[in-house]
Amino acid sequence: MATVLLIEDELSLGLIVRDSLEVRGFAVLYAADGEEGYALFVAHAPDVVVADVMMPKLDGFSLAARIRQTDPYVPIIFLTARSQTADVVRGFELGGNDYLKKPFSIDELIVRIQALLNRNQTVRPTTPDRLPIGHYHFDYPKQKLAFNGKETPMSHREAELLKRLYEQRNQVLERSVVLLDLWGDDSFFNGRSLDVFITRLRRYLKDDPQVQIVNVRGVGYKLIV
Incomplete structure (x- = not known):
């Protein structure tokens, strides 16, 4: 069972996404802000991170940058209402693997999570440092x-x-x-x-x-x- 760390400050949306992922067989860790999300990441080493960009205490971009200091491989999906080119480029630059624009369907999120999990199995390195x-x-x-x-x-x-x-x-x-x-x-x-x-x-x-x-x-x- 894959573990998803979901970080979303909009409580109603966060609970809907959490429940939908659990129904489909994922274990879900849920946090309502970036600082809490990072603490859960360190404590539980989830298989994938799904994070809103605009969050209190620690935004999604800063969270991704902090995660990448210790784990260059865990997949990160950003959830955002922002779609400017500069924002998307910055998200990928800081370590994001995918970008899902709100509003989104749960099925699309699950497809993207599964694709990243499958890809990540072949990404962890065998090359020299x-x-x-x-x-x-x-x-x-x-x-x-x-x-x-x-x-x-x-x-x-x-x-x-x-x-x-x-x-x-x-x-x-x-x-x-x-x-x-x-x-x-x-x-x-x-x-x-x-x-x-x-x-x-x-x-x-x-x-x-x-x-x-x-x-x-x-x-x-x-x-x-």
Whole structure:
């Protein structure tokens, strides 16, 4: 039985979602604010986190950033009425795996939870901690990129994307595959978010001319080392 940590400050909605998840076989930990939610996360190590973005004491984005300091793998789904591109990009940057806009159906939430749980079984690492990328050293667990003694901290989403590019280095990483893997769907909106992260990775890797991320038109990207 998978354990879901649900953090939602709107009590009526939180109780409805909790009861619906329990009826469908999930164990649910429920908190009404971010601080309480983080305490439950530390105490119980849930399989997936479902968190509202706008919460008292600790908002969903700050909660995700705190969780990612100790666990880079647990799936995080944001619930929000906000859908501005900048908000979505920030949520993914801080470690979110999916974004569900209110109002939403319980069935859709459950499908997304199950998809992330299935995907997470294959994500936990077998790769070494430090990965050589040209003259860079990429520390995936610590989300840092080092070059000539200088370290660049990375967001969770940046590190996840670079890891997948590294695993497919000198081969094409299909755009649709990475969108489904990291963003949950390959919509135009998520595609724009992916473009933002690719631009950032290119900037991080610009000091070694032997390392490039190139577009493969209509297909995806290739990390050339």
